[in-house]
Amino acid sequence: MAAIIDGAALARELAAEIAAEAAALAGAGVRPGLATVLVGEDYGARVYRRQIERTASELGLAYRDVTLPAAASAAEVMAAMRALAEDPAIHGVLPLRPMPPALPEADVLEAIAPAKDVDCLHPANVGRLMLGRPVLPPATPAACFELLERHLAAGGQDPRAWLQGREVVIIGRSNIVGKPAYLLALQRNATPTTVHSYTWRAGHLAAHTRRADVLIVAMGRPEFVTAEMVKPGAIVIDVGINSVPVTDAEGRPALDDRGRPRRRTVGDVAFDDVRRVAGAITPVPGGVGALTTVLLARNVVRACAAA
Numbered sequence: 001m002a003a004i005i006d007g008a009a010l011a012r013e014l015a016a017e018i019a020a021e022a023a024a025l026a027g028a029g030v031r032p033g034l035a036t037v038l039v040g041e042d043y044g045a046r047v048y049r050r051q052i053e054r055t056a057s058e059l060g061l062a063y064r065d066v067t068l069p070a071a072a073s074a075a076e077v078m079a080a081m082r083a084l085a086e087d088p089a090i091h092g093v094l095p096l097r098p099m100p101p102a103l104p105e106a107d108v109l110e111a112i113a114p115a116k117d118v119d120c121l122h123p124a125n126v127g128r129l130m131l132g133r134p135v136l137p138p139a140t141p142a143a144c145f146e147l148l149e150r151h152l153a154a155g156g157q158d159p160r161a162w163l164q165g166r167e168v169v170i171i172g173r174s175n176i177v178g179k180p181a182y183l184l185a186l187q188r189n190a191t192p193t194t195v196h197s198y199t200w201r202a203g204h205l206a207a208h209t210r211r212a213d214v215l216i217v218a219m220g221r222p223e224f225v226t227a228e229m230v231k232p233g234a235i236v237i238d239v240g241i242n243s244v245p246v247t248d249a250e251g252r253p254a255l256d257d258r259g260r261p262r263r264r265t266v267g268d269v270a271f272d273d274v275r276r277v278a279g280a281i282t283p284v285p286g287g288v289g290a291l292t293t294v295l296l297a298r299n300v301v302r303a304c305a306a307a
C-alpha cells in the first residue's frame with residue numbers, strides 16, 4: 001500500500017516560513033504584493049483566484065484583484081498589464097487562464113514584467129528555464145518536485161542523488177505543467193519522457209508509464225491512470241483537478257439537501273486502485289494543488305526581496 005504524500009501538511013510548514021520572510025520584508029518597509037488579472041467569468045479561474053487571495057492574506061502579502069469583463073478589449077487588458085508592470089507596490093503579476101478566446105494570450109503573457117513573472121509565463125523566463133538558468137520556478141511543477149523531494153528526504157534518501165538517471169514519465173504537455181515539469185526533471189539529471197494524447201491514440205501510453213520510477217500526471221481526465229499503468233513501487237504525483245458527479249450504489253446521481261446533484265473533486269489518477277501498487281502517491285485534494293498557491297506566494301516574496 002502506497003504512502004500518502006501530504007501536500008496540505010507541507011503547505012502549512014512552508015507557509016509559516018514564507019509568512020516570516022514576508023513579515024521581515026514588511027518590517028523593512030516593503031510588503032510583498034501580488035496581483036491577479038482575471039478577464040471574464042471562467043469558473044476554474046475564479047476558484048483559483050479565491051485560493052490565491054486566501055493564501056496571500058494568510059501569509060501577509062498584499063493582494064490586488066484586477067477583474068475585467070469578458071468583453072474587455074485587448075487594449076484594455078494590455079493597459080491593465082502595463083499599469084501593474086510599472087506599479088512599485090506589486091512584485092508579482094499572474095494573468096489567470098483560460099482567458100476569453102478573443103484575447104491574444106501570448107501578448108498578455110509577454111506584457112508581464114519579467115521580474116514580476118511569478119509563474120514563469122513570460123517567454124524570456126521560459127527561455128531561461130529551458131537553458132537551466134535561475135528563474136522563479138513555475139508554481140505547479142515546482143510543487144510536484146517539492147513534494148517528491150521532501151518525500152524522498154523523509155525516507156532517508158538524498159533526493160538529488162536518487163533522481164539521477166531515474167525514469168520520470170510526465171503525462172501531459174501543457175505550457176504551464178507538462179512542459180516545465182519535463183525541464184525540472186532534466187535539470188535534476190533524471191531521464192524524463194513526455195507522453196500525451198497522441199501517445200495514447202497510438203496505443204503506447206501504458207508502455208511508457210509502466211517504466212516510470214516517478215509518474216507525474218497532468219492530463220485533466222478524471223481517474224484515468226489505473227493500477228495496471230503503474231510500475232510497482234513508483235512514486236505517483238497527481239496534478240489533475242476534476243469535478244465529477246457523486247453517484248449512489250446503483251449509479252444514480254446523489255443529491256444534496258437542496259436536491260442539487262452532489263459533486264466531488266478527483267485527480268487524474270484512480271487513487272484507491274493505484275494506491276495498491278504505487279510506493280507513494282499524492283491525494284486530490286490535499287496534494288499538489290494544496291502546495292501550488294503557497295509556492296506562488298514564495299515566488300512573490302522572492303521577487304520582492306530581489307526588487
Ligand code: NAD
Pocket residue numbers: 140171172173174175176177178195196197198199200201205218219220221239240241242288289290292
Ligand atoms: P491541458 O488541458 O492544457 O493539457 C492536458 C494534457 O493532457 C495535454 O497535453 C494532452 O495531450 C494530455 N492528454 C489528454 N488526454 C490524454 C490521454 N488520453 N492520454 C495521454 N495524454 C492525454 O492541461 P493542464 O493545464 O496541464 O492541466 C492538467 C490538469 O491539471 C487539469 O486537471 C488541471 O485542472 C490540473 N491543474 C492543476 C494545477 C494544480 O495546482 N494542482 C495547476 C494547473 C492545472
